[in-house]
Amino acid sequence: QETAAQYNTTPFTDPAPLLSQVKAVTIATPTESHLAAAQPFLARGIACLIEKPMARNAAECRQIADLAHQHAAIVQIGHIERFNPIVVALRKLNLVPRYLETTRISPMTFRSIDVGVVLDMMIHDIDIVLALINSRPVKVDAIGAAVLGSAEDSCTARVSFENGAVATLTASRLAMKTERRLRLFTGDAFVSLDYAKRTAVLIKAQDNVPLLRETAAKVRSGEVDPTTLNYPQMVKMHELQADPTEPIRAELDAFIHAVRTNTAPLIPAEAGLANVTLAEQIVAAMKA
Numbered sequence: 001q002e003t004a005a006q007y008n009t010t011p012f013t014d015p016a017p018l019l020s021q022v023k024a025v026t027i028a029t030p031t032e033s034h035l036a037a038a039q040p041f042l043a044r045g046i047a048c049l050i051e052k053p054m055a056r057n058a059a060e061c062r063q064i065a066d067l068a069h070q071h072a073a074i075v076q077i078g079h080i081e082r083f084n085p086i087v088v089a090l091r092k093l094n095l096v097p098r099y100l101e102t103t104r105i106s107p108m109t110f111r112s113i114d115v116g117v118v119l120d121m122m123i124h125d126i127d128i129v130l131a132l133i134n135s136r137p138v139k140v141d142a143i144g145a146a147v148l149g150s151a152e153d154s155c156t157a158r159v160s161f162e163n164g165a166v167a168t169l170t171a172s173r174l175a176m177k178t179e180r181r182l183r184l185f186t187g188d189a190f191v192s193l194d195y196a197k198r199t200a201v202l203i204k205a206q207d208n209v210p211l212l213r214e215t216a217a218k219v220r221s222g223e224v225d226p227t228t229l230n231y232p233q234m235v236k237m238h239e240l241q242a243d244p245t246e247p248i249r250a251e252l253d254a255f256i257h258a259v260r261t262n263t264a265p266l267i268p269a270e271a272g273l274a275n276v277t278l279a280e281q282i283v284a285a286m287k288a
Contacts, residue, residue: 019044024259026078027051031115035060038075042067047074047259049252053123053279054272061276065269076255076265077272079127083250085242086198087128090184090191093202093240097132099185100167105175108148116151117144118279118286122171126282127267127275128182135163137278142286147174157282169282191240200240207236 004011012018018025019040024047029037034055038048042064054077055061068075081087102125130137137159144155154172161167180195193200211234218224258265 015040019046022046024049024074024255028078031056031119035063038064039067042071042073042075045071045073047076047255049076049078049255050272051078052080052127052272053119053276054269055276056119058273058277058280061269061273065273068269074258074262074265075269075272076251076258077267077269077275078251079124079267079272079275080247080251081124081128081195082131082267083247083254084195084198085245085247085250086193086195086200086240088250089240089242090193090200091132093191095132095184095186095189095191097165097167097184097186099165100129100132101183102129102167102169103179103181105170105172106178107175108153108173116146116155116283117153117171117173118155118157118283119276121173122155122157122169122282123275123279125169125171125182126278127271129159129167129169130271130274130278132184133161133163133165133167135161135165137281138162140278140281140285142282144286152283152286155282155286157285159278159282193240198242200242202238202240203235204238208234 001011015025015037022041025041027034027038027041027048027050029051031051031053034050038050041048048068050064055064064075067073102122104121104125106121139160140157142155142157144152147153153174156168156170159167159169178196182191182193182195184191184193188205190203191200192203215224215229215234219226219229254266257263
């Protein structure tokens with residue numbers, strides 16, 4: 001009611017009256033009710049932006065995807081990290097990752113502790129990893145711990161992909177600090193990205209290897225004293241330039257564009273399903 005009053009619109013306690021009035025909706029209910037909340041809209045072909053995770057399990061994700069397909073309804077999943085300006089800048093480089101390492105840790109907030117950290121926090125990085133690697137997971141190993149209840153509060157997973165790439169993902173809500181980082185390695189480059197600061201640096205082998213090898217040879221010959229060297233200052237780094245657009249604005253603009261032009265959204269239902277499927281595999285591997 002407060003929000004409706006602020007924006008001069010009408011609040012409803014039941015979505016039924018909206019079905020004949022809208023062309024697009026956002027489903028931002030608790031995850032367990034995403035399917036039930038989206039179902040009547042999808043059945044009428046109404047586009048849905050569904051918050052992450054898409055649903056509480058892969059089976060419900062599949063039902064949403066099937067409904068969207070049957071009724072030609074656009075579905076975009078709200079993995080907002082994909083719209084982080086620094087992630088957008090990274091994807092423009094078109095790098096081919098061989099190894100990815102993600103870290104998403106924070107102190108306990110005591111919210112959502114009935115949901116495990118994999119679906120609550122790691123799901124952001126699962127989406128980014130699958131989008132960047134663009135290959136099918138073939139092997140999943142994981143270890144984790146549940147401290148406050150039956151759901152895991154920390155987890156580290158190692159995922160191997162069909163194309164040979166490997167990703168290590170760590171998520172915890174038991175940490176003493178907040179950190180959200182991604183490190184990406186290709187055959188000839190390295191990227192270190194900070195989601196929160198929206199910064200990233202690219203280090204290319206071709207810019208650095210010749211000088212480093214030359215310096216190593218001089219150290220071995222005694223020509224250079226290694227204690228006088230400052231390695232970080234020797235490395236040539238390129239800072240990625242990020243657009244200042246707010247991720248939530250970019251996410252909503254992308255959704256509205258997809259609805260207006262009837263085109264595929266950046267994060268379709270199939271991506272949401274793939275993310276939850278891998279999340280379930282990680283939790284299963286952790287329990288095993």
